[in-house]
Amino acid sequence: MADARPAHVHRVRVRPVDCDRQGIVHASRYAVFFEAAMVETLRSLLGSYKELEKHGVDFVMAETSIRYLNPAGFDDLLRIAVRVRTLGTTTLTMGFDADVDGTPVATGWNRYVSFGTPELRSTPIPAEFRKVLERRPAATSPRAGSATRSAPAPRS
Template sequence: MADARPAHVHRVRVRPADCDQRGIVHASRYAVFFEAAMVETVRSLLGSYKELEKHGVDFVMAETSIRYLNPARFDDLLRIGVRVRTLGTTTLTLGFDADVAGTPVATGWNRYVSFGTPELRATPIPPDFRRVLERRPVTARPVARTAPAPRR
């Protein structure tokens, strides 16, 4: 069985700018939250995102998927667990599970391509970073969850 521990947990407090007129987090904000969680995951594993740049690579998002489960609201504290889903030669897929006080609000994944910064094309993930990611267990594709009743 795959290890369910996240590689990193990112927390973000929902601001008014993240919400629609009803005070509920707008769907478009989860992509921003997940991208911030990816950057913070890289920082937690490597010490700095600039470590990738020192190797002449950057991660470029190639594909994303988000499933909305329950609303999050202004001033909620989102907890985003980040997991390594797949690790290829030039690609990395991270899974994200966002909750508020244990209630799932969104789940998703982003597939990144390791892009060589000087030549602007797919390039193998640097061995140093690959070793760090391989220490984190690759998780199986999440099982679809039934969303609990909306919070009031």
Template sequence: MAERNGPIVRMPLRVRYHECDQQGIVFHAHYLAYADMASFEVFKALFGSHAVLLERGVDVVVAESTVRYLAPCRFDDDLSVEPHVERLGTTSLALRYEIRRDGTLAAEVTNRYVWVDPEALRPTAPPGDVRDAFREFT
């Protein structure tokens, strides 16, 4: 059973050297990449793979991203990326990614996605069971 308001998955991640800036801290743009990596873990956990969504005639595109930087992460830190459903709309989905280091919230990424037809790239409502899979975490 899904954990209401809990993370959909917990993706472990170790900071690689090349992800750090000259100050030895993870370069800001990499947090968006971490969220993107975790989004595919969400699709895998809920549907088996992202390809299953495409076969169902639906995909997502990022419409908006925000990042809050709360504590620095450095080379070789073990992180956990935890996606939560922030909002579930008719043709949109907002996921909040909590990026934790040793249990401390280091960064928070929120992505607003729009469900689209993968061929036309026009907004569309996802199938009911796809929405229901995310609803389990609201």
């Protein structure tokens, strides 16, 4: 059953610098777009980066996966839906689904580790943040045979 809560949506306009010689978004740019979407999602949920700093925590990327579905090009408006895929004790996995006018262009996920500062080691996600993240929409796996395939699931 799909989660009825709306995903956080981040939009980005494709610039010439984002495109390769063929005029389509270069594969590497989706990692940048997804990271920006994650930062803006956390900002909307948890407040400014200074809120993280007050709790002595940061989120660092540990793993990523991206599947490319259809091309996007210069001046396209990418709509990136962001959802919580998994929430562990020290890890947070965010799922991303990017489309242009409803046509899926890329899907993926990033796993982040809650990183204590100044200890420079993984630390449990603060309880206040966990409560907020647990209320966010969870990503759902597409049904078998679906036209839109999700990026492979992260290892547990």
